[in-house]
Amino acid sequence: MENPEEKPIQFHEMELDDRILKAIVKLQWSVPTLIQEKSIPLQLEGKDVLIRARTGSGKTAAFTIPIIQKILNVKKTAIYQEVKAVILAPSRELCHQICNVINDLTIKCSREVRCVDVAPNISINVQKPMLTEKPDIVVGTPARVLMHLKSGTLDLKKSLEVLVIDEADLIFSFGYKDEMKELTSYLPSIYQAILASATLSEDVLNLKSLVLHNPVTLKLEEPELAPTSQLTHYHLMAEELDKATILYALLKLHLIRGKTIIFVNTVDKCYKLKLFLEQFKIPVCVLNSELPATIRCHSVYQFNQGIYDIIVASDEKALEDTAAVSKKGKTSEQSSKRRKDKESGVSRGIDFQCVSNVLNFDFPLDVQSYIHRAGRTARGNNQGSVLSFINMNEKVLLDKVEERLRAGLKEISIFKKYQFKLEEVEPFKYRAQDAWRAVTRIAVREARLKEIKQEIFNCQKLKGYFEDNPTDLQVLRHDKTLHTVRIQEHLADVPEYILPPSLKSLAGITKRKRKNHNKTGIKSKRNKFEAAKSNPLLSMKFDGFVDKLKKKGKK
Incomplete structure (x- = not known):
């Protein structure tokens, strides 16, 4: 009892x-x-x-x-x-x-x-x-x-x-x-x-x-993450360029559904991935430590409200380990070229709502970071999944994470192999390679400058200044044009001929019906007869008139 x-x-x-x-x-x-x-x-x-x-x-x-x-x-x-x-x-x-x-x-x-x-x-x-x-x-x-x-x-x-x-x-x-x-x-x-x-x-x-x-x-005596019945962990072996191809195919063919957070390890990679996906008309927003607080809060709000289903977040190790000392004797914060906001941590604290998937484009640098990233999904009683792209150098990190998560559990393996055949999306590779190479370091820099300029225009603190100095606002608006990445409209669609047969049904793309041209010409003759029958001008015959002309010629 x-x-x-x-x-x-x-x-x-x-x-x-x-x-x-x-x-x-x-x-x-x-x-x-x-x-x-x-x-x-x-x-x-x-x-x-x-x-x-x-x-x-x-x-x-x-x-x-x-x-x-x-x-x-x-x-x-x-x-x-x-x-x-x-x-x-x-x-x-x-x-x-x-x-x-x-x-x-x-x-x-x-x-x-x-x-x-x-x-x-x-x-x-x-x-x-x-x-x-x-x-x-x-x-x-x-x-x-x-x-x-x-x-x-x-x-x-x-x-x-x-x-x-x-x-x-x-x-x-x-x-x-x-x-x-x-x-x-x-x-x-x-x-x-x-x-x-x-x-x-x-x-x-x-x-x-x-x-x-x-x-x-x-x-509490509970695992660090939700149980495997609620949170599923997948891994997929892929090198850098293959990661971009697979991500493009997964998102464009709707093989990943629901709200998704894509994690990378650096701020520049965050923007590179954003510009890469936007070439295929895949809308995303970004979140990193260098964005102003208003933009960060706005990005989280837009994601939670469903305006964006995909958010690309950078999760720098420097934010969580400011005491780490480099070989030169400087802290990671001092040695960083850019100023990072110590009051921002993407994988920690922020309540992303109803996240179905976490995708590690770059595998986290330690076990704790993986746990906090994976903790963005399967919150409460909701289901979730984590898919990690792993290259050869990251395999050691994956083993450390699995060893930690398996402690005290009966499962033989925590990570399941994601069933995906790279050769089936080989035609996608050419598009992905071109789009990935188009996102150069200059393009990333220009994209960030564009974002800064937009924030200046929207800043309430500068509104009064621009009212008193309208010339400065005009100069800023008519500054040199920023060139990021050329958007090619045809990349938004997935041509039928590059789709593998096994993925056509999953992608929801059906083969278009083509006109059936009968090689014997029977159907074309029938069409001509039907057209002549429906049009009296085409059905008229002048045999009698031609015969009279022939008789006059004989005489």
């Missing part, structure tokens, strides 16, 4: 406010995830908690629901409006995402619980009036929250009750170590602290000693 104590706790059994429960019903969360079930009661009791759970397990709701409940409890007797909770996250996108979750959960009590996002997506002067109203919850990056504490627009010494640090394993690696140490001096001596992380790295343990007091550690 089953022990009733072992039954999972439902949301309505957690003593949550009815307004929160109504919002949960509207979000269609039927049952709490494992991390929500275990952590929410502990947080409601006021305990410090270290949450360790895999990507996509519902960590955001696990710490936002108790915060909202606590604020609603305080509001029953509160006299003054004060900031009760601060949520710190390493990236602007993640701050925006957390605010969206809070807004969804407080849709029935938006007057009682107010949340403000102070991530660096807007000017600090614009945020100051928002903080003077003392919202209940403040969400932001450590650097921006510290700026407001120093300026005096945010005071937490007497009011703060809950501090949450999301994606805690990235806080130090994104360069916030000094900010976090300084920020703690502005906090009260007693407060509840929550750390949420996908891994228990050394950085997390350092943060734990910095902000937690005798915490409860929730390290």
